[in-house]
Amino acid sequence: MLKTNTRRQFFKKLGAATGAITIGSWLDPINALAIDNAFERILAKTPEESAKDEEFWYWVRQSYTLNYSLVNLNNGGVSPQPRVVQEAFENFNNMSNEAPSYYMWRVLDKGRERLRNSLADFAGCSPDEIAINRNATEALDTIVLGLPLKKGDEIVLSKYDYPHMVNVWKLREKRDGIKLKWVDLPMPIEDKDKIVSLFEEQFTSKTKLVHITHIINWTGQILPAKAIAAKAHERGIEVLVDGAHSFAHLNYKIPDLDCDYFGTSLHKWLCAPFGTGLLYIKKDKISKVNPLFPNVEIELDDIRKFEHLGTRSFPAEYAIKNALDFHLNIGPERKHARLSYLRSYWTDKVKDLPKVKFFTSQQDEFSCSLFTFGIDGFSPAELEQGLMKKYNIHTSLVNHEAVAGVRVTPHVYTSTKDLDVLVNAIRELAV
Ligand SMILES: Cc1ncc(COP(=O)(O)O)c(C=O)c1O
Incomplete structure (x- = not known):
């Protein structure tokens, strides 16, 4: 749709959405013209074509406050915030500190429903299905601990689920006598029917x-959530999706997954302030879930019952909107295409090295930015240290089940030159 827009329409759209052009809005007029031209050019391109437009992505990179001495390829853990998000957070924080109880509770909090509407619009669901919270752990724990389950009830999960989620299920197993049934997955796996x-x-x-x-x-393995959900629903089984890594990374709406419950952090791929997250519950399921922090004054079927979290950082919460605007400025489809392109860019260059082993698929259906590899003769710790000590490349060590290597996760600000540093390092280490 953007392709047919004129530049004027595009910027009008940005202005309407954000009140300001969020990418590079602080730049001097010469740079502003350059960014204007870069935007104009990519509007005429498909997401796949714009994924390779290094000049456009250079301007996206300029929107971050990076330390160029380090190549940060661990954006999976938590992402940096673009400058506009940092500034919004600081402004809200400064204002709050003038009189916290007044500015946080009486001024900032007036924006809560507007923020909920924006998040719901982006996530493709009703605002009555979205609770704003602090992270994926809180969102998913709310479901795991809040669902009425009794002794003998069974839950199906995978050995590759996030450790905190595995642990909270184990707690319910111990406490309530539910039974956990484990799915083992080969890594990588490129057969959708087999996964289902x-x-x-x-x-x-x-x-x-x-x-x-x-x-x-x-490993960054993408699971066919919708297809698994379809099989589950045929049998009346409910579906909980951990979207910590897919939200604002892959281009989808929550209802596309056909799940009943969904949790994500917003400080990962959306680049919102640290300590921000989201919980989605399908409207007709809300009343059966007990909140972690109950409030009897809120109706049982009101999603807001999950926001009774006590005092927390409202400045962080309200700057979520700035991160969402930044994300929409880039365009979810374009971002998804760029992240896939970056993965292919570096993995294609090292895939034929005899000592290099991939634990992630190179196919777009099964992976996007996150990718895990190993090198024969290196333990995960040695590889992670080897990349850091000599090349200043920050990655994440992985040693879990059958996977032993390091995980690499570029983000929208990562340049192909950064990835050339990684490729060069792998070539030198894998001799
Ligand atoms: C798959 C998955 N789920 C949940 C989480 C928890 O996220 P947070 O620490 O932001 O709550 C993570 C964190 O990395 C994750 O990778």
Whole structure:
């Protein structure tokens, strides 16, 4: 749709959405003209074509406050915020400090419903299905601990789910006598039907819920959440999706996954302030879930009952809107295409090195930015240290089940030159 827009329409659109051009808005007039031209050019391109337009992505990079002495390829853990988000946070924080109880509770909090509407619009669901909270852990724990389950009920989950989520399920197993049924997945796996059947094999008449990690943090493997959900729903099994790594990374709306419950952090791929997250519950399921922090004054079927979190950082919460605007400025489709392109860019250059082993698929259906590799003769710790000590490349060490390597996660500000540094390092280490 953007392709047919004129530049004027595009900037009008940005202005309407954000009140300001968020990418590079602080730049001097010469640079502003350059960014204007870069935007104009990519509007005529498909997302795949614009994924390779290094000049456009250079301007996106300029929107961040990076330390160029380090190549940060661990954006999976938590992402940096663009300058506009940092500034919004600081402004809200400064204002709050003038009189916290007044500015946080009486001024900033007036914007809560507007923020909810914006998030719901982006996520493709009703505002009555979105609760704003602090992170994916809080969102997912709310479901795991809040669902009414009894002894003998079964939950299907995978050995590659996030450790905190595995632990909270184990707590319910210990406390309430529910049974956990484990799916084992080969890594990588490029057979959608096989993945679905591995989950389906664990379903029984006692299964109440399936826990699906949409993008597995250890390897970046994308699971076909919708197809697994379809099989679960055929049997009346509910679906919980851990979208910590897929939200604002892959281009989808929450209802596309056909899940009942969904949790994500917003400080990962959306680049919102640290300590921000989102919980989605399908409207007709809200009343059955007990909030972690109850408030009897809120109706049982009101999603706001999950926002009774006590005092927290309202400045962080309200700057989520600035991160969302920044994301929409880039364009979710264009961002998804760029992240896929960056993955292909570096993995294609090292895939034929005999000592290099991939734990992630190179196919777009099964991976995007997150990618895990190993080198024969290196333990994960040695590889992570080797990349850091000599090349100043920051990655994440992975040693879980059958995966032993390091995970690499570029973000929208990562340049192909950064990835050339990685490629060069792998070539030198994998001799
Ligand atoms: C798959 C997955 N789920 C949940 C989480 C928890 O996210 P947070 O620490 O932001 O709550 C993470 C964190 O990396 C994750 O990778």
